[in-house]
Amino acid sequence: MTQERADAARNRAKILAAAAELVADKGIEGLGMAEVAAASGVGVGTLYRRFGDRSGLAYALIDAKEREFQEAFLSGPPPLGPGAPSGERVRAFLHGLVDRTFAQLDLLLMAETAGPFARFGGAYEAYHRHLSLLIADANPSADAPFAADALLAPLAANLVIHRGRPPAALKSGLDELLHGVLASPT
Structure with missing residues (x-):
């Protein structure tokens, strides 16, 4: 198993925190990939590479x-x-x-x-x-x-x-x- 890079781990933590906040504020409907990317300060492509899609992000949460x-x-x-x-x-x-x-x-x-x-x-x-x-x-x-x-x-x-x-x-x-x-x- 490969060790996660420090910057990747920080991005993952930022993404999950932003996603959790969006879900808390807007419900499951607030869990849009573009919205999570904007709230976490990462690119949408990073989100898709990391989680695949919206359901992958939900499972990570x-x-x-x-x-x-x-x-x-x-x-x-x-x-x-x-x-x-x-x-x-x-x-x-x-x-x-x-x-x-x-x-x-x-x-x-x-x-x-x-x-x-x-x-x-x-x-x-x-x-x-x-x-x-x-x-x-x-x-x-x-x-x-x-x-x-x-x-x-x-x-x-x-x-x-x-x-x-x-x-x-x-x-x-x-x-x-x-x-x-x-x-x-x-």
């Missing part, structure tokens, strides 16, 4: 936030990161994922609806594996893989938009589901 979130739940401080009981970590993870979803809802909608299995790519599999392990540890009698899918389902971007539930309501609903998942059978 998602990827940057995804890396931050995964770093937090894999090695960050508890309760999201290691060091807290598994049940607490599941709750912190789900609440963090709600926040992460709302932070890039339009971008995630675009990415998750790109194809029939687009939602189930690398990030979903990482979430599923992480939740399955934590659930199995917290409640060995649970069907952890099924429970992980059930807990992740309400966070599909299209369902979040369709239902219109605010973050607090989603977190509360997930807490209720989680209570049932972690309860041991009597």
Whole structure:
């Protein structure tokens, strides 16, 4: 793997910052290649060479936030990161994922609806594996893989938009589901 040149890394950071600001201000419609190039101070050709097209730029924005979130739940401080009981970590993870979803809802909608299995790519599999392990540890009698899918389902971007539930309501609903998942059978 080749090392990214320092100037290329700086340009990438400027481009992603400008793109994120445009999306925050204008929504996904604001993510035009010419607008991002102008806002970041790079040429449109640089943008196309680097990201291919608008969707490549959107995926780069998602990827940057995804890396931050995964770093937090894999090695960050508890309760999201290691060091807290598994049940607490599941709750912190789900609440963090709600926040992460709302932070890039339009971008995630675009990415998750790109194809029939687009939602189930690398990030979903990482979430599923992480939740399955934590659930199995917290409640060995649970069907952890099924429970992980059930807990992740309400966070599909299209369902979040369709239902219109605010973050607090989603977190509360997930807490209720989680209570049932972690309860041991009597």
